[in-house]
Amino acid sequence: MGKEFIEIFEKWADTYDSSLTKDIEYKEVFRGYDQILDSVANKAFGEVVEFGPGTGNLTVKLLELGLSVTGIEPSPAMRKLADEKLKGKAVVKDGDFLSFTVEKKPDVFVSTYAFHHLTDKEKAEAITLYSNLLSSSGKIVFADTMFRSEEEYEKAKAAASQSGFHNLAADLAREYYSTIPKLKGMLEENGFTATFTRLNEFVWIMEGIKLQ
Ligand SMILES: C[S@@+](CC[C@H](N)C(=O)[O-])C[C@H]1O[C@@H](n2cnc3c(N)ncnc32)[C@H](O)[C@@H]1O
Numbered sequence: 523m524g525k526e527f528i529e530i531f532e533k534w535a536d537t538y539d540s541s542l543t544k545d546i547e548y549k550e551v552f553r554g555y556d557q558i559l560d561s562v563a564n565k566a567f568g569e570v571v572e573f574g575p576g577t578g579n580l581t582v583k584l585l586e587l588g589l590s591v592t593g594i595e596p597s598p599a600m601r602k603l604a605d606e607k608l609k610g611k612a613v614v615k616d617g618d619f620l621s622f623t624v625e626k627k628p629d630v631f632v633s634t635y636a637f638h639h640l641t642d643k644e645k646a647e648a649i650t651l652y653s654n655l656l657s658s659s660g661k662i663v664f665a666d667t668m669f670r671s672e673e674e675y676e677k678a679k680a681a682a683s684q685s686g687f688h689n690l691a692a693d694l695a696r697e698y699y700s701t702i703p704k705l706k707g708m709l710e711e712n713g714f715t716a717t718f719t720r721l722n723e724f725v726w727i728m729e730g731i732k733l734q
Pocket residue numbers: 523524525527528531573574575576577578579580594595596597600617618619620633634635636639640
């Protein structure tokens with residue numbers, strides 16, 4: 523479930539890190555990438571589970587903060603690159619947002635640029651699952667592209683097409699970018715307080731703190 527985009531990452535893995543600064547179409551999506559990862563890492567504590575670590579850039583930052591991290595990554599090519607970067611300091615296991623195993627009770631679930639691979643129905647299922655697994659006062663801290671409304675989402679698709687950014691326009695149409703009101707509702711229905719902070723034109727940090 524939610525793994526229909528893995529082929530894209532199998533092909534992209536080897537050039538992923540270098541493409542972040544080079545691809546003109548995704549310039550705004552990845553603007554401030556390093557600070558976005560820092561902002562997520564700085565909100566984490568204790569036992570951290572990271573979904574879709576890709577090549578392991580956020581994982582490195584979490585480890586530098588002295589946190590214990592388990593990565594859950596469905597793409598074998600990405601897992602290989604993450605293993606090379608992390609040199610055994612964190613385990614990156616096969617799995618996905620909805621199907622994974624953890625050894626210890628997680629304090630925080632983190633993710634960057636990945637939650638939009640789940641449909642809204644799957645996102646709601648995932649948040650219910652995390653609510654049941656988290657320690658009390660545990661958190662979900664996900665940075666991803668999201669929109670304030672369906673209208674804003676439609677405008678972003680049109681703007682990408684008008685700029686001739688056909689890959690970005692196709693991506694926005696194909697994958698499951700959500701709106702903040704929907705995500706806020708999913709968090710609150712599952713007993714989290716929800717805050718959203720904008721980091722560039724596309725990316726927001728969604729932070730859900732589990733109420734005791
Ligand atoms: C755009 S990359 C982001 C990588 C990294 N988190 C970063 O910020 O650079 C998306 C990652 O999500 C992974 N992914 C795709 N579908 C997923 C799913 N259903 N569950 C977990 N990870 C998924 C991909 O394999 C890829 O590694």
